[in-house]
Amino acid sequence: MAETNRKAIALPAEVSAEILQKTQEQSAVMQLARQITLPGRGVVIPVITGDPKAKWVAETEKKPVSNPTVSKKEMQAYKLAVIETFSNEFQRDLKALYDALVARLPLALGKEFDATVFGATDVPGENFDTLKNCTAQEIGTDAYKGLVAADADIADHDGITNGIVLAPAGKAVLLSAVDGNKRPLFINSAAEGAIPMVLGVPTKQSKGAYVAGTPATVGFAGDWTQAMYGTVEGVKVAVTDQATVTAGSETINLWQQNMFAVRAEIEVGFRADLNVFNRLTKA
Structure with missing residues (x-):
């Protein structure tokens, strides 16, 4: 009131x-x-x-x-x-x-x-965490290689990549990524223009995911269960x-x-x- x-x-x-x-x-x-x-x-x-780790054991x-x-x-x-x-x-x-x-x-x-x-x-x-100092992977030169490297690093730390957040600038990077035959890597067609999944992982967009710098941060990947x-x-x-x-x-x-x-x-x-x-x- x-x-x-x-x-x-x-x-x-x-x-x-x-x-x-x-x-x-x-x-x-x-x-x-x-x-x-x-x-x-x-x-x-x-x-x-x-x-915790489980092990096989014999009877008794x-x-x-x-x-x-x-x-x-x-x-x-x-x-x-x-x-x-x-x-x-x-x-x-x-x-x-x-x-x-x-x-x-x-x-x-x-x-x-x-x-x-x-x-x-x-x-x-x-007592408020920030991801700004997490391990960095460069995706501007070779987007696929950078994303796989991020997935591997998260796995090395006992995590599973289950969510990717892209800033608009990050979306532009993936939209421009092509294979050897100039076909888009991360979208089915130019008409769709969306990137709902990357490497089988759901993808969200957020303006807040852009962090200016040299280099600029244009997205984040991680295990969001943690x-x-x-x-x-x-x-x-x-x-x-x-x-x-x-x-x-x-x-x-x-x-x-x-x-x-x-x-x-x-x-x-x-x-x-x-x-x-x-x-x-x-x-």
Whole structure:
């Protein structure tokens, strides 16, 4: 419930739920990683770095004991927020407001979350993992060779590549990859133009997967069963027209300019076994 023009505007509970759902759809990381419910104070999670091994035994022989190698990491909730301003005309049609919220806010939240996980944006704290320093494989010169090298490195660290995330620049690299007869390697036809699978692995797209540098990172491959994110209580939404909002060097007086602002925030954390992920770079 929020005060706008001294009249109460109730944002339906399903709006927050839908914004969270849409945020998950906009975030490649949230689509691939496991989700857990995160207590506000954080939680210590086990990260399995070595699996137990079974052995054949003869009748009456002692059965082998083999425990997995487990390390522990603390997953902490950090707040990710965005404020969107609207003209008061939206108040005349609440459906238009809800539609705008569901369409615009998840894109901002999902993009920034991905950019932080992939290393384009600094992490909010020491208990938030980033993939920016993972082993790099160059795919700009020979895309197929680079992808196979990434798959092999992940396997060498006891992982299975089960998800690839491409930035738009990474998609362009794979679209231009051809065999000796100039036939595209990763798409069936130019009309499709999509890359749903690479080496039998599902592929997602995210603007956040591009990290500028020399070379630039244009994608990531990894074992996403070894990555998880947690949210405390979904997306919280608040509305006001009785505030002054600063956007860069511009100051907006909402009441004076017949506007109102919507604030969306989510408490979220991310942890992963960084050994089973590779960066895909373009020299």
